[in-house]
Amino acid sequence: xxxxxxxxxxxxxAVKIEYDGxxxxxxxxxxxxxxVQELLENAAARMIGGQIVPSVTAGxxxxxxxxxxxxxxxxxxxxxxxxxxxxxxGLSFHLKPHRVVVLDAAPVGAEWSARFxxxxxxxxxTILNRPSRAALMENHAWHVKxxxxxxxxxxxxxxxxxxxxxxSFRASACQAxxxxxxxxxxxxxxxxxxxxxxxxxxxxxHHQVRNMVxxxxxxxYGQWEPDKMGEVLAACDRxxxxxxxxxxxxxxxxxxxxxxxFSKNS
Amino acid sequence: xxxxxxxxxxxxxAVKIEYDGxxxxxxxxxxxxxxVQELLENAAARMIGGQIVPSVTAGxxxxxxxxxxxxxxxxxxxxxxxxxxxxxxGLSFHLKPHRVVVLDAAPVGAEWSARFxxxxxxxxxTILNRPSRAALMENHAWHVKxxxxxxxxxxxxxxxxxxxxxxSFRASACQAxxxxxxxxxxxxxxxxxxxxxxxxxxxxxHHQVRNMVxxxxxxxYGQWEPDKMGEVLAACDRxxxxxxxxxxxxxxxxxxxxxxxFSKNS
Numbered sequence: 176x177x178x179x180x181x182x183x184x185x186x187x188x189a190v191k192i193e194y195d196g197x198x199x200x201x202x203x204x205x206x207x208x209x210x211v212q213e214l215l216e217n218a219a220a221r222m223i224g225g226q227i228v229p230s231v232t233a234g235x236x237x238x239x240x241x242x243x244x245x246x247x248x249x250x251x252x253x254x255x256x257x258x259x260x261x262x263x264x265g266l267s268f269h270l271k272p273h274r275v276v277v278l279d280a281a282p283v284g285a286e287w288s289a290r291f292x293x294x295x296x297x298x299x300x301t302i303l304n305r306p307s308r309a310a311l312m313e314n315h316a317w318h319v320k321x322x323x324x325x326x327x328x329x330x331x332x333x334x335x336x337x338x339x340x341x342x343s344f345r346a347s348a349c350q351a352x353x354x355x356x357x358x359x360x361x362x363x364x365x366x367x368x369x370x371x372x373x374x375x376x377x378x379x380x381h382h383q384v385r386n387m388v389x390x391x392x393x394x395x396y397g398q399w400e401p402d403k404m405g406e407v408l409a410a411c412d413r414x415x416x417x418x419x420x421x422x423x424x425x426x427x428x429x430x431x432x433x434x435x436x437f438s439k440n441s
Numbered sequence: 442x443x444x445x446x447x448x449x450x451x452x453x454x455a456v457k458i459e460y461d462g463x464x465x466x467x468x469x470x471x472x473x474x475x476x477v478q479e480l481l482e483n484a485a486a487r488m489i490g491g492q493i494v495p496s497v498t499a500g501x502x503x504x505x506x507x508x509x510x511x512x513x514x515x516x517x518x519x520x521x522x523x524x525x526x527x528x529x530x531g532l533s534f535h536l537k538p539h540r541v542v543v544l545d546a547a548p549v550g551a552e553w554s555a556r557f558x559x560x561x562x563x564x565x566x567t568i569l570n571r572p573s574r575a576a577l578m579e580n581h582a583w584h585v586k587x588x589x590x591x592x593x594x595x596x597x598x599x600x601x602x603x604x605x606x607x608x609s610f611r612a613s614a615c616q617a618x619x620x621x622x623x624x625x626x627x628x629x630x631x632x633x634x635x636x637x638x639x640x641x642x643x644x645x646x647h648h649q650v651r652n653m654v655x656x657x658x659x660x661x662y663g664q665w666e667p668d669k670m671g672e673v674l675a676a677c678d679r680x681x682x683x684x685x686x687x688x689x690x691x692x693x694x695x696x697x698x699x700x701x702x703f704s705k706n707s
Binding site for chain 2: 193194195241243260263264267274275276277278305306307308309310311313315
């Protein structure tokens with residue numbers, strides 16, 4: 176009698192990672208520099224003697240964008256056996272000296288996807304609003320010299336909440352099938368010289384957060400009335416919106432799933 | 442008739458600066474690397490064609506220590522004329538590409554000293570308390586893997602408040618005449634994986650903050666009872682206290698004067 180128990184071809188692990196995107200080309204493997212994906216997959220390969228370990232992320236961040244807590248799944252070859260802390264510490268060890276670190280790890284089923292199982296993503300964009308450039312926050316904030324009015328920015332932001340065609344805030348290179356997205360939160364708050372813009376949605380279009388921030392800055396300068404944000408959104412035309420804010424102010428804050436794969440660890 | 446109007450030999454400017462101490466040898470000029478003092482004095486010299494511009498700081502921070510807002514005075518030669526924003530922007534320009542920036546500048550009298558006129562100094566020490574090393578906070582926090590109990594640390598910290606002989610927390614190289622200091626605040630609070638220790642005093646002994654933190658960590662691990670801090674203080678002996686916490690967790694937060702020299706600018 177043949178054993179028909181299906182052996183899964185892979186062992187899938189969800190890992191929660193943090194990285195400083197400074198000097199990296201972003202999540203995705205590219206020929207022109209070091210990517211987070213390459214660093215993570217290479218670290219995983221080193222743990223098992225060099226076999227390829229493909230990965231999928233909840234957020235394909237651009238060059239210079241940071242992540243405080245992002246989830247990736249890694250497909251280790253069938254038969255590999257690790258405990259959660261071994262995945263966490265082993266990957267983190269092999270990621271040295273890069274500013275990429277694994278915070279947590281948990282085994283997941285092969286049907287679970289860091290990307291497609293995600294229910295929401297959350298980003299924070301940081302603006303340093305003062306005459307002097309950044310020293311402590313260099314590479315972690317957009318330096319804006321002109322005074323920004325955060326209250327007006329919040330009024331403008333409110334026009335973008337809900338389900339809309341976000342074509343006006345979509346990069347031309349965006350590969351999504353639809354420009355429709357549902358924005359659940361877009362909050363603007365000032366803390367001294369810093370302005371924090373936090374936003375949450377099931378998913379975002381390519382450059383959507385940076386493009387929204389670039390337009391909100393025009394509102395903050397007083398160059399646009401807040402209700403111009405509604406007009407720009409309705410136009411569904413990238414050319415009528417403001418410029419793209421720089422990548423280094425952006426940080427992927429967190430991602431949520433129906434069932435938190437790491438809940439058993441803590 | 443001779444003009445006996447006294448020409449002041451110098452024009453003294455107070456400047457408020459921010460710096461990332463990573464890779465620097467600290468405030469003071471040294472032969473083994475780049476110091477904040479050297480960068481700032483060289484930037485000032487470049488503004489006036491190369492003449493020497495001596496400086497005095499409110500806090501001679503060690504290698505790797507950061508500053509969010511520290512005050513320095515600079516003695517420009519008599520006859521040099523600048524407006525506040527020219528000093529701020531001129532120095533910041535010549536400080537590039539280093540992570541040192543001038544936030545504010547104000548003319549002060551020759552009797553005013555960034556160091557001796559200071560009424561209080563405030564520091565923050567940051568601990569990243571989790572299994573995984575720092576990525577986003579690399580060089581800006583002390584990474585402690587063992588769980589720390591912040592409440593116990595606060596209990597221990599309370600023993601150090603007030604006027605005491607701080608010999609147990611004083612570096613052997615300390616040049617102060619007296620080991621007596623008055624600690625006005627020493628607070629410990631946890632925010633998620635981070636522990637912030639903030640402290641304020643008229644002045645501190647060399648390594649005092651890092652030495653206090655090193656002992657408080659022993660309390661946080663549960664290795665010392667909180668009241669051991671009182672015993673260690675009373676011993677007036679550096680050998681009975683804990684180790685010196687690393688420099689990169691330390692940040693000079695602010696300094697206060699009887700009259701804020703920058704108050705007219707804002």
